[in-house]
Every structure is written in C-alpha cells, then in structure tokens.
Amino acid sequence: MRRHNSGEGQYSMSTIIDVAKVAGVSTATVSRVINSPQTVRKQTRDRVCNAMKQCRYKYNALARGFVTKRSQTIGLIVPTITNPIFAESTRGVQDYANKHDYHVILGNTDYRKEKEAKLIQVFREMQVDGMLITTTDLKSQTLKELQEEGFPFVILYSTVRKGPLSCVGVDNFLGGYKATDHLIKLKHKRIAMLAGAFSFSDKSFHRWHGYKKCLKDNGITYNPDYLLQSPYNLESGRQGAIELMSMKKRPTALFCSNDYLAIGAMEGAREKGLRVPEDLSVIGFDDIPMASFISPALNTIRQPAYDMGTDGARILLSHISTPPEKPAHRLLETQLVVRDSVTSPNC
Amino acid sequence: MRRHNSGEGQYSMSTIIDVAKVAGVSTATVSRVINSPQTVRKQTRDRVCNAMKQCRYKYNALARGFVTKRSQTIGLIVPTITNPIFAESTRGVQDYANKHDYHVILGNTDYRKEKEAKLIQVFREMQVDGMLITTTDLKSQTLKELQEEGFPFVILYSTVRKGPLSCVGVDNFLGGYKATDHLIKLKHKRIAMLAGAFSFSDKSFHRWHGYKKCLKDNGITYNPDYLLQSPYNLESGRQGAIELMSMKKRPTALFCSNDYLAIGAMEGAREKGLRVPEDLSVIGFDDIPMASFISPALNTIRQPAYDMGTDGARILLSHISTPPEKPAHRLLETQLVVRDSVTSPNC
DNA sequence: TTGTACGCGTTATCAC
DNA sequence: GTGATAACGCGTACAA
Numbered sequence: 107m108r109r110h111n112s113g114e115g116q117y118s119m120s121t122i123i124d125v126a127k128v129a130g131v132s133t134a135t136v137s138r139v140i141n142s143p144q145t146v147r148k149q150t151r152d153r154v155c156n157a158m159k160q161c162r163y164k165y166n167a168l169a170r171g172f173v174t175k176r177s178q179t180i181g182l183i184v185p186t187i188t189n190p191i192f193a194e195s196t197r198g199v200q201d202y203a204n205k206h207d208y209h210v211i212l213g214n215t216d217y218r219k220e221k222e223a224k225l226i227q228v229f230r231e232m233q234v235d236g237m238l239i240t241t242t243d244l245k246s247q248t249l250k251e252l253q254e255e256g257f258p259f260v261i262l263y264s265t266v267r268k269g270p271l272s273c274v275g276v277d278n279f280l281g282g283y284k285a286t287d288h289l290i291k292l293k294h295k296r297i298a299m300l301a302g303a304f305s306f307s308d309k310s311f312h313r314w315h316g317y318k319k320c321l322k323d324n325g326i327t328y329n330p331d332y333l334l335q336s337p338y339n340l341e342s343g344r345q346g347a348i349e350l351m352s353m354k355k356r357p358t359a360l361f362c363s364n365d366y367l368a369i370g371a372m373e374g375a376r377e378k379g380l381r382v383p384e385d386l387s388v389i390g391f392d393d394i395p396m397a398s399f400i401s402p403a404l405n406t407i408r409q410p411a412y413d414m415g416t417d418g419a420r421i422l423l424s425h426i427s428t429p430p431e432k433p434a435h436r437l438l439e440t441q442l443v444v445r446d447s448v449t450s451p452n453c
Numbered sequence: 454m455r456r457h458n459s460g461e462g463q464y465s466m467s468t469i470i471d472v473a474k475v476a477g478v479s480t481a482t483v484s485r486v487i488n489s490p491q492t493v494r495k496q497t498r499d500r501v502c503n504a505m506k507q508c509r510y511k512y513n514a515l516a517r518g519f520v521t522k523r524s525q526t527i528g529l530i531v532p533t534i535t536n537p538i539f540a541e542s543t544r545g546v547q548d549y550a551n552k553h554d555y556h557v558i559l560g561n562t563d564y565r566k567e568k569e570a571k572l573i574q575v576f577r578e579m580q581v582d583g584m585l586i587t588t589t590d591l592k593s594q595t596l597k598e599l600q601e602e603g604f605p606f607v608i609l610y611s612t613v614r615k616g617p618l619s620c621v622g623v624d625n626f627l628g629g630y631k632a633t634d635h636l637i638k639l640k641h642k643r644i645a646m647l648a649g650a651f652s653f654s655d656k657s658f659h660r661w662h663g664y665k666k667c668l669k670d671n672g673i674t675y676n677p678d679y680l681l682q683s684p685y686n687l688e689s690g691r692q693g694a695i696e697l698m699s700m701k702k703r704p705t706a707l708f709c710s711n712d713y714l715a716i717g718a719m720e721g722a723r724e725k726g727l728r729v730p731e732d733l734s735v736i737g738f739d740d741i742p743m744a745s746f747i748s749p750a751l752n753t754i755r756q757p758a759y760d761m762g763t764d765g766a767r768i769l770l771s772h773i774s775t776p777p778e779k780p781a782h783r784l785l786e787t788q789l790v791v792r793d794s795v796t797s798p799n800c
Numbered sequence: 801t802t803g804t805a806c807g808c809g810t811t812a813t814c815a816c
Numbered sequence: 817g818t819g820a821t822a823a824c825g826c827g828t829a830c831a832a
Contacts, residue, residue, distance in 0.1 A: 121825055132803045137827060147801060162602065167578040169825035172519050173808050179579075188540045188742075196534060200561075209575065211558045214547075228556065231514040232526075255509065340746045373746045395535075399687045399720045400747050468809055479819045484811060494817060516809035520824050 120161035129157035140165060171233060179209045180422060181229035181237040184262075185217045185306075189338065189366055190394040191411050192240070195262065198415020199238060206423055208235070215242065217306040217338065223248045230257070236426045238262050238418045242306040244271070258425040260434075262418050263409075265312045272425065272433040274418040278309045281407045281440040282316025282361070285389050288405070288442055289359040290324050292450045294387060297321070298332035298357035300346040300367050307338070310363045313391065317361055332357055336367070343370020344377070351378040351386070358387065358451035365390035365397050365406055372400075372447065387448040402446035410438045467508035476504035487512060518580060526556045527769060528576035528584040531609075532564045532653075536685065536713055537741040538758050539587070542609065545762020546585060553770055555582070562589065564653040564685065570595045577604070583773045585609050585765045589653040591618070605772040607781075609765050610756075612659045619772065619780040621765040625656045628754045628787040629663025629708070632736050635752070635789055636706040637671050639797045641734060644668070645679035645704035647693040647714050654685070657710045660738065664708055679704055683714070690717020691724070698725040698733070705734065705798035712737035712744050712753055719747075719794065734795040750792035757785045 122136040129136070131150060138146050139154040146154075157163075171177040182199050184192040200210050211234065213225040219242055226248050229237055236258035241249065244264060252259055253270060266273040289297050299317050302310035314333065321328050334349065336342035343362060350357055351374065362368035368390030375386045382388055382402055390397065393408035421434050469483040476483070478497060485493045486501040493501075504510075518524040529546050531539040547557050558581065560572040566589055573595050576584055583605035588596065591611060599606055600617060608620040636644050646664050649657035661680065668675050681696065683689035690713060697704055698721065709715035715737030722733045729735055729749055737744065740755035768781050 123825075133826080134804080134828080135802060138802085141827080145801080150802080165578045166580060166825055168515055168518050168524065168580040169808095170827075172515050172810095172825080173827050175808080177515065186540075187534055187543060188537055190535055190537070193533075193535045193540075209558075209579070211556075231512045232556070233513060233515040340742055344746070369743070369746055373748070376748060395687055396716070396743060399691070399716055401720070401723060470809075480810080481812085481820075482818060485818085488811080492817075497817080513809055516824095517811070519809075519826095520811045522824080 119166075120163045121166070122163070124161050125154065125157045125163050128160055129154045175233075177233045177235055178207060179211055179232070179234050180419070180426075181225075181232075181234040182210050182212050183222060183225050183229075183237065183239045183241075184212070184214055185240055185242070185338070186214050187212070189364070189392075190396065191364070191392040191409065194394075194411035195415035195418075198412040198417075199419045200415075202416040202419035203423070208419075208423065217242055219243055219246065219306070222246075226252065236260075236422045238422055240264075242308075244308055256429060258422060258429070260418050260422045260425065262414060263309060265309065265437075267435055267437065269435075270433055272421060272430065272435070274414050274421060274434075274436045274438070276409050276414070276438050276440045278312035279316040279319070281391060281409075282313030282363075283320045284316075284440065284442050285313075285361045285391065285407050286317045286320035287324075288389060288444070289361065289387060289448065290320065290326070292387070292448065294359040294451050295326055296329075296332070296355065296357040296451075297326070297359045297361060298334070298350050300334050300336065300343060300350070300360060300362045300371055302338045302363050302367070303335040305335075307363070310335075313363050338364055338366060340366050340370035340373075343367035343372075344374035345370075347371035347374030347386075348378055351375055351380060358385075359448070360386060360388050362388065362390050365392040365394045365404060368404055368406065368447075369396070369400060372402075372404075383447050383449040384452060387451070389448055393443055397443075398445065405445050405448040406443050408441040408443050410440075413438060466513075467510045468513070469510070471508050472501065472504045472510050475507060476501045522580075524580045524582055525554060526558055526579070526581050527766070527773075528572075528579075528581040529557050529559050530569060530572050530576075530584065530586045530588075531559070531561055532587055532589070532685070533561050534559070536711070536739075537743065538711070538739040538756065541741075541758035542762035542765075545759040545764075546766045547762075549763040549766035550770070555766075555770065564589055566590055566593065566653070569593075573599065583607075583769045585769055587611075589655075591655055603776060605769060605776070607765050607769045607772065609761060610656060612656065612784075614782055614784065616782075617780055619768060619777065619782070621761055621768060621781075621783045621785070622656075623756050623761070623785050623787045625659035626663040626666070628738060628756075629660030629710075630667045631663075631787065631789050632660075632708045632738065632754050633664045633667035634671075635736060635791070636708065636734060636795065637667065637673070639734070639795065641706040641798050642673055643676075643679070643702065643704040643798075644673070644706045644708060645681070645697050647681050647683065647690060647697070647707060647709045647718055649685045649710050649714070650682040652682075654710075657682075660710050685711055685713060687713050687717035687720075690714035690719075691721035692717075694718035694721030694733075695725055698722060698727060705732075706795070707733060707735050709735065709737045712739040712741045712751060715751055715753065715794075716743070716747060719749075719751075730794050730796040731799060734798070736795055740790055744790075745792065749794045752792050752795040753790050755788040755790050757787075760785060
C-alpha cells in the first residue's frame, strides 16, 4: 500500500493491486467486488472490503473510463450560469443524469462562439460520453463536425421542429407571439422589443419574428426603431429602457426577450420617472423564480426549464446507448404568466 | 485510422498510434508534437499535423491523466448554483483556473451534508487534482479524512482565521455586526434576524453572533423571538417576513443572512400591507447583481465573491504544486452597501 | 468461485 | 531529433 509520498506535490494512492495483496486475492477478484459483488463469495468479499478500508483505497474512475471507453460523464454547455433559468435546466439535467449513474460537467460560453467551440473540444478531450449544448449558432462548423462523426449530442432551448440535429426546446416564435398578443389585447399599439442580440441568440431572433407576426396579424405597423438588440443582462435592460423611454414617441409597452432584461428595464423606466405598469407595461421571457418576488411582479412567458433539462438528458442518454436512426425533436409548451407589470395604456 | 464503428452505440476514435502510422513516425514523436512542438523538426511536425487532420485525431486527456496522474481538473463544490453569489465566485474560480490550464468541474450540495460527502467521493474518483469546497460542516469526517490524507483542498466562504484547513472567506461575524450597526445607527431597536439555518450554514451562525454582539454593545436586549432560521431561498424569506410581521410587537428592521432571503422578505412585507423601508427596513448579505435593480434597491453587506473565487483557486493551485507547510487563511473585506431599503423607524 | 494475462492511449526514459 | 518500450490502474476474456 503506497501512501502520499512527499516531495514534489505528488500524491499517490493505493490501487486494486495493493488491495489484492493485502487481501491475498487476485486483482480480478477485487475488481469483481467493486463491480459485481454478488459474484464473489461473502467470505472473500469481506476480506477484500477490509483490505480496501485498510488501504484507504479510492476507486479510480479515470482508469475505468480509460479501459471501458466510457467516462459516465456528459458535458453540459450553457451561455451563463449567472442567469437562473440555466441554473434551473442544469438542475434538471443533473437530476436525470445522476439518477442514471452519469456525472455532469458544466461549462459556460458567455454567449461567445469561440468559447463554445473551445468547450466542445475540451469536453471531447475529457472523453465525455455525450453533450447537451445551448448553442449560440445552430449552423456552426463545430456542431456540423460533431454530427458528422456521430458523436452523441442534443441541443437545448432551440426552436427546431426538424433538421439533422436532436433538439429539446420551446417554440420561441410562438412565445414571442403570445407575449405580443397579450400586450395587444390590452390595447397597446406602441410596443417595443428589447432583444438579446441576434448574433448570438437564435432564440431571441425567433421571438422577434413572433413579435413581428403578431403585430402584423393585428394590423400594427412594425417600427424598426422600437427594436433594440443588446447583451442579456440587467444593466443592458436598464440602458435599453432609458433609450426607448427617451424617444419622442415612446412605446407604451415593452417585450423583453428574457427576464433579466425585463427587470433591468423596469429599473431603467423608474429612473426616467415612469411607473410600471401605469406608464410602461413590461413583459419578460423565462419566468425565473425572482420574477414573482419583485414589485411589480413580472408578467412573462414561462419556459419549462427543468423539464427541458430532464428531457434533454433523457434523449442524450438514449442516443448514447443506441445511436438514433433519426434525430429527436421535442418542443415543450411555453405559458403566459400574468402578474402586475402589464396593464392597459393610459395614453 | 479507426472510425466510428457501428453496432452497440460504441464509438471509437483514432489514437496517436494511428497518427504515427500514417505519418510514418513513432508514437513518441506524435506525443512530442502535441506537448512540445518546438522539440521536433518542422518538417516532421507538419507531416504529423497532416496525419492528425486526416485521422480526425482527438487528444485523449483521460489517457494522459492516467499516466501523468494529473487530470488538470479541480472540483468546485457549492451549495446551490441557483444563488447568483455562487455563480459569481464560480466565475472567479474558472477564470483563474482556466488561465492556468486547469478545468473546473462543478457540483452542488443543496446544503445537504450527504450530498457534499458523496460529491467529494465522486470528485476524488474522477481524480481531480484538488477541490474548492463551500462546506455545510467544517468539522465533518469527510473533510478530516481529506486533510489526513494530504489531499489538496481549500474551503470557500468560511470564517476561519486559524485551524488546520486552508480557507478563503470573509469575516461573517464582522459582516453581521456591520449590518446590525447600520440599523442601530438609524435608531432601530426592534431588529429581527432571518437566518439561514445554523444546521447547514456556519456562515449564518457567525453572522448571527455578530448581530447579537452588536445589539449587546448598544445596550439592546437580544430577543430570541426575533430570530428565525430557514432555508436559503426566496419563498422562505417571504414566509419569514410574514411570520415576523404578524407578531404583536413587530420588528422595525430585519437583517437577512442573504439577499435571496431579503428579497423574499420584502415581498412578504408587501403582502402584509407594509412598506419597505417606511414600515420595515431590510438589509441583506451578499450583494448579488439583482440587489441594485429591484425597488427599493437593497441595502446589503457586499461579499467580494469573484475575488474569493480567484483567491481560492490561486491558493489551491499552489497547494497542488507544492504541499503547504501550514494552511493558508485569507479573509477578505465585506462592505456595507447603502441603498434604499433601510431608513429610520417611524414608530 | 477465483486467478492469469492482456489491452486500453498516453507519457517518460532510455537509446540511438 | 527521433524511435523503442515500459509503465500507469483497471476490466475482461479465458483458464483453472
């Protein structure tokens, strides 16, 4: 039994060989005790278990992965863990994966293509068995390669009904439509949209299309000045609202493509001396837990993030065990949540 | 060059052996091209690079870790990724680690001891080179074992000035003192505390001690009815506030041991028809980004979470390369942030 | 039920 | 500069 040798920060541990020696059995038997205890006689098993304790034996999953070519690990790529909506889907992924003896390793891209590509490479080098990817670019070369090589992966959060990639997401077009429809039903006509930049968010792009379509269906002319694209964070929401509220013909309602933007926008409106919802109605997208705890409580389009996580993990794991004949596409329902941040316009 | 063989979801890849064959060199040379390109002649190097492309060669970090006994990976254990404060420190850890060629794998405990112990075990099996742990229990057997075995790890967020464990944190006692002092300076006398349960949060415990000490220093009798312990989430904050605001002699100020509790508490107060800060002053702890975007903006005690992350990672990496003679203890400064959720009592 | 022997992909240590 | 080869810890036929 080797123990933490000193010197250069090296640190070594007992192996099944040490355990085998101590227990007076072969390494194969130790391995069996670990992987299929019932196949070894209780007496020997106990001897081995004692030896393991004595050696402070730690199982080496790396070595196992090396020989089985299965790391029992999946990679999860999200834009940012700072946004609770991704924390929520992450939780779903973890719960499902852990229940099926998989580990999850998490990486964030900060909505940047290069980081996404780098992460995918790193995860592959780490020999993950598959990946769940919330991508900034569905048509990227990196994803294309993954697919060509038959590497198992599933896209999260995207609006895709068909195509070669397996996806779990919501209908972002419809979500954008619902949000806009909600505002129009309350008689709003000057409706702005504060969107995550289309360059890194196809979701935002699809929500914008839903917004435009709904305007059109209701005979409202689309005004390009009422569209602002920005990063997905609180401060951008605040600045966006200030900019929009400074227009001579300012909007009476604002659709934000996520809740963080919306919460930031509400603060921006307050700074301009406007009340929400009396002077400006605001609706978000996501329904993060915080949305119902702020004042006024935020109207929003709810995404079933946790379910997206579990569904994505389920599909990925099935892809890993049996490569799919054709890609899976799963679209979950969004839901309009009505609270206190939207009312009819007073002008 | 082997390629994705079909059948049972198996999926195999080219190795340096394949590359070596194609390039007509030895595996050692391929390895050199990967790890120290300058030591191999440009001509051969190019041959190898071409062969790698041709084979769609993917580097196998698992195999390297297996032989070098270094996974170049550190484990980070946080209570919950849902709370943005931990997202912030995680970011600090990642930035520092990545800059030094380490990967970070993340696990969350949900403030549960068993999950923490399990995670530590799993991370060790995955052969992480070290761990950063936000623990629920500084005196747990698991940590003691890690320490006995000389495994490199650093505790995050804890108030420890001495002792055998390396720690990076803030002075939670002092933080609790500062928060209470702020309220007392504004003439509050009936000051309640909504605390994360001491059973899983020593931080909360220390903040409570600071709170009590400050009351005492100012001649205010400590009232045990004014202490509520609860889980760390929005809903608990809401319920806690409702409970406290239902007392016959209700407090005029409330110190919450994190911002989530505080934001929840503000909502609870509103539901009881009370205004913040006029009828109830609220102060939190952490200073999550959201704190300055809600209305009224939250007074709080700022923790330098990002710095805690980078400092923790720095210390851990140094522990990994050279085992420390004695543990490191680093205490960062908290800072009172004054906004709009605290004012003088009106009764 | 248990043991033997080999292979997995890479790095490190020698030789040349 | 480059090549040959022995480790590394474990799983797994196959043999006993």
